[in-house]
Amino acid sequence: MISAQTVLALAFIPLVFGQTNNTLGIEAIEAHFSNSGIVPTLLSSFDPSALLTVSYDGVGNLSPGQSLTKTQVGPTPNLQVTPANSTVQLNGTFTVVMADAGPVGTDESQGQTRHWLVNDVTLTGGSAPFNVSTDDGTAITEYAGPAPAQGSGAHRYVILLYSQPSSFEAPDGFDQPDIGVSVFNLTDYVQNSHLGSLVAGTYLTVEEGTATFTPSSTAPVITSTLPAAQSTSTSPSSSSTSSSSAPSATNAGKQSSGSETLLASSAKTFIAGLLGFLLL
Known part of the structure; x- marks a missing residue:
């Protein structure tokens, strides 16, 4: 039977990964502004x-x-x-x-x-x-x-x-x-x-x-190399490399998909480890 502690831990998981996703999104948009020349030419x-x-x-x-x-x-x-x-x-x-x-x-x-x-x-x-x-x-x-x-x-x-x-x-x-x-x-x-x-x-x-x-x-934004992505990656198989040039809608979509794949893989690894620990 799953303990009350496990239920509470599982309820906390969406919050943890929501914050991780926001951190990755912040780092990604900063990289896009820099690589597309918006920073420092328009914004210092x-x-x-x-x-x-x-x-x-x-x-x-x-x-x-x-x-x-x-x-x-x-x-x-x-x-x-x-x-x-x-x-x-x-x-x-x-x-x-x-x-x-x-x-x-x-x-x-x-x-x-x-x-x-x-x-x-x-x-x-x-x-x-x-x-x-x-x-x-x-x-x-x-x-x-x-x-x-x-x-x-x-x-x-x-x-x-x-x-x-x-x-x-x-x-x-x-x-x-x-x-x-x-x-x-x-x-x-x-x-x-x-x-x-x-x-x-x-x-x-x-x-x-x-x-x-x-x-x-313009330089591509490789999402999987950003610090937030690196911190959630636990193994080579859970990393994802994607790039996005400023004018490309197709590549921008790939960037978003790569971020979601990375977070989903990391979430599975985290949940599996958490459950294994709490059910001991």
């Missing part, structure tokens, strides 16, 4: 405390860097945010921004086209993942689907969630709603408005036609 650094999930109707949840068409990214996406661990508290209001960082290698000092900017955003839901609600927010720029120029390469559209402290103050030119799409400098806006920490972020790519130049190369 990226240390998220939560995972941002973006989904479009008819597409589903996106993988980092997933390639989509203009039609697919036409409607306003749904956003959800999941704290990295139980110590992260997501309270107050937030700002959502979507900026076109251009193809890899773009000179970000020239500014970015702003496709979405909403202040006073709130989180809804009783537990994670929380829905990011822009319904009652102040939409400085209503969502405008990406539309890169023909032949201009795969543009990286970065979606970011910032905390919005009481010291937040919209800078000149951004203090009225519905100002439309235009070029701005993301770094300047964050600094001048006194936005808080960057809570979470992800990105997608959209390309029209074939690039008329040779795009800069």
Whole structure:
């Protein structure tokens, strides 16, 4: 007969592996931002405390860097945010921004086209993942689907969630709603408005036609080499190697699948060992 201690231990397992999965997800998105050049060209650094999930109707949840068409990214996406661990508290209001960082290698000092900017955003839901609600927010720029120029390469559209402290103050030119799409400098806006920490972020790519130049190369993200994956691997057979280049939707899907396979294998090993110990 299984003891009460065993039942309690088994009930704890989803929490343990949920935290492991979040840790791996944080490390993976950090690697994607670095390998795709978003860090340090657009953002000087990226240390998220939560995972941002973006989904479009008819597409589903996106993988980092997933390639989509203009039609697919036409409607306003749904956003959800999941704290990295139980110590992260997501309270107050937030700002959502979507900026076109251009193809890899773009000179970000020239500014970015702003496709979405909403202040006073709130989180809804009783537990994670929380829905990011822009319904009652102040939409400085209503969502405008990406539309890169023909032949201009795969543009990286970065979606970011910032905390919005009481010291937040919209800078000149951004203090009225519905100002439309235009070029701005993301770094300047964050600094001048006194936005808080960057809570979470992800990105997608959209390309029209074939690039008329040779795009800069990007390094793959090999999920199984990340520290969180290494810490859950107990044997060579339980490791999984997968890679993802920034513009590739197929490879991004492989990365997600590899992470799930790794965690499932590690979970089986952990559970088997735990049961063996507790049933002695």
